[in-house]
Amino acid sequence: MLKTVVVPLLPRIEAFELGVACEVFGFDRSDDGLPTYDFTLIRGTPLPVTTRFGYTIDVPYDLDLLDSADLIIVPAGGTGVATPQDQSYVCGPDDDTCDLEPLFEKLRAAVERGARVASMCTGAFTLAAAGLLDGRPCTTHWKHAARLAEMYPAAKVDPDVLYVDDGAVLTSAGTAAGIDLCLHIVRSEQGAHVANTIARRMVVPPHRDGGQAQYVAMPLPECKSETLAPLLDWMTENLDRELPVAVLA
Structure with a gap:
């Protein structure tokens, strides 16, 4: 039963992905009859947490809170981590106090105890550095997928999907795909009604399949016909009806 959610924050955290975790799991929607979560933010290292946009988030450094978490979410921090030995990829070359090994442990x-660990965007680099992606299918932002595969060849990186659910370990692509992953977790743990209600409150689609492509290099078609555009709008609003040619004409 999903109850306790903990999010460890790394230096130069990405604000959007953090906001997604807070919105899905940290917001009290009991007025809609939805379950509430014991949601906590902590620092993943002893260093202060500053977002990529420069503002600081003051949260405690208490990794022991991870011991009782049902779900741990690792958002994107910086552009990821290189290796447990070379942590400058997330901590910066001058941060000699940035020790990630306690977090990895x-x-x-x-x-090992049966909790689920999820990453969003380049948070996958943190999971890979901890050894959690060895032999597992996973994904990250399409722009960083090749680097993840190069740095961690034991990880089975798929750059073309929105998210991967490998049981105990889950990974998502970048930015908005984190919403899809979080809603998928809610759906798998607590059912479609809870996930759909949260999505409705967030004003986002209730479900995008994890295998959906991250990136399609094709612009949306622009309809300039003054007569066809209203018809397309009407069709979109009436997808529950049969739309034979005679009706469209």
Whole structure:
């Protein structure tokens, strides 16, 4: 039963992905009859947490909170981490106090005891550095997928999907795909009604399949016909009806 959600924050955290986790799991929607979660933000290292946009988030450094989490979400921090030995990819070359190994140990222990660990966007680099993606299918933002595969060849990186659910370990592509992953987790743990109601409150589609492509290099067609455009709008509003040619004419 999904109840406790903990989000460890790394230096130069991406604000959007963090906001997604807060919106899905940290918002009290009991007025809609939805379950509430014990939702906590912590620092993933002893360093202060500053977003990529420069503002600081003041949260405690208490990795022991991960021991009781049902779900741990690792948002994108910087552009990821290189290796446990070379952590400058997330911490910066001058941050000699940025020790990620305690966090890695907690993430591995969480998976071993049956909790779920999820990453959004380049948070996959953190999971890979912890060894959690070895031999697993996974994804990250399409722009960083090749680098993830190069740095961690044991990970089975798929750059073409929105998210991957491999049981205890889940990964999503970049930015908005984090919404899809979080709603998928809610759906799998607590059913479609809860996930759909949260999506409705967030004003987002209730479901996009994880296998949907991240990126299609084709612009949306622009209809300039003054007569066809209203028809297309009407068809969109009446998809529950049969629309034979005679009706459209």
